[in-house]
Amino acid sequence: MLNYVWISMIAIAIVVGVGKDVSDEIANPYRNGRALEVRLDLRRQLDDERTRWEGDLVVGGEIFGTFYGVTAPGPVVRQSVQVTVREGKGTLLLTPGETTSGLWKTMAASGTIKGKLSGTLTNIQVVDGIPTGGSVEFESIRFVKLRAITQAALDFANTAVDISLGLIGIMALWLGLIKVAEEAGLVALLTRALRPLTRRLFPDVPHDHPAVGAMIMNIAANMLGLNNAATPMGLKAMEELNKINPKIGTATNAMCTFLVINTSGLTLIPATAIAVRAAAGSANPGIIIGTSIIGAGCATVAGLIAVKLLQRLPMYRVEGGKGHD
Structure with a gap:
């Protein structure tokens, strides 16, 4: 089901992006193919041939x-640029800053040079060998939204890989410990130790039923924050519980x-969350342990109270089995 949700969201994003890009193509908000009259305040020569300069576009x-058909950003717009002029032809490279x-x-983010906006300089005015003005036609900007969607997809794919690699170590450690505990018989010992608790929580399940061991392993994995390790045991527990279900199809x-x-999500050590925070560069990834215990503990207590109360209500009982929801 979740896959369909993601596919739907991606499809909606693409449709909206295409619609916006088509609208931009008609309205031409980036003024593709049109030249803007500018002044040049070039203060620094970058080569001995007096062809490359650095300064401000005004x-x-x-x-x-x-x-551009927008509200004037101020009395004067100044932007740092590099200008190259050879044989009467000029190019301009604009690098956005805080005041841009x-x-x-937006145009620079969609330009051919990542993070920069290039343009062609014509009708160049020169004073004492230094360009002082002209007409700038910036590169054509199209499909801004589709490019942004594509770039975001690639960026988050890289982020997902980085986080996944950071999780390998801690996941391997805890999964290995759980496997060792299972092979050493600690699961059986843990099951017997928690028998008084499981009898109260699951009175309808025989204390020696395989479902009890699977549930305990699932809960233990969740308490260690190992969601991936907990999933198989959770599925196994539900499968075993269904075997003693007098009315198949009803929980x-x-x-x-x-x-x-x-x-x-009752958790004592949120290992996965800590690993994600560490992979993301957190200065103190383990600081969430206390709040995780309190929050998850409150949620668990509230959930257990609710489920036990609802089990007693006639409207949540079904015929054919005692104590079924």
Whole structure:
């Protein structure tokens, strides 16, 4: 089901992106194919041939607003640029900064050079060998939303890989410990030690039934924050509980109680969350342990109280089996 949700969200994003890009193609908000009159305040020569310069591109705020059809950002728009002029032809490279217009930032993000906006300089005005003005036609900007969606997908794919690699060590450690405990018979010992508790929580399940061991292992894995390790044992527990279900297809009290404990996320050591925080560069990834215990504990207690109370209500009972939801 979750896969269909993700596919639907991706499809909606693509449709919305295409619609916005088509609208932009009609309205031409980036003024593709049109030239903007600018002044150049070039203060630094970058080569001995006097062909490359660094300085500011200057546009009157009113001219900028009229050209792009937006509110004037101020009386004057200044932007750091690099200008190259050879044989009467010029190119311009704009690198956005903190004070750069949001429109130019958007254009730079979709430009051919990542994070920069290039343009062609024509009608160049020169004073004492230094370009002082001209007409700038920026590179054509199209499919902004589709590019953003594609780039976001790639960026988050890389992030997912980085986080996954960071989880390998801690997951291998805890999964190995659980396997060793299972082979050494500690699971059976733990089952016997927790028998008084499981009898109260799951009175309908025989104390020596395989479902009890599977549920305890699932709860133990969840308490250690090992969600991936807990999933197989949770499925096994539900499978075993279904074998003693007098009415197949209807959840028993034990199933509902186990589901509440499982989904409330009772955790003593949130290993996965700590690993994710560590992989993301957190300075103190383990600081969440205390709040995780309190939050998950409250959720578990509230869930158990609710499920035990609801089990007693006639509307949640079904015929054909005692104590079924």
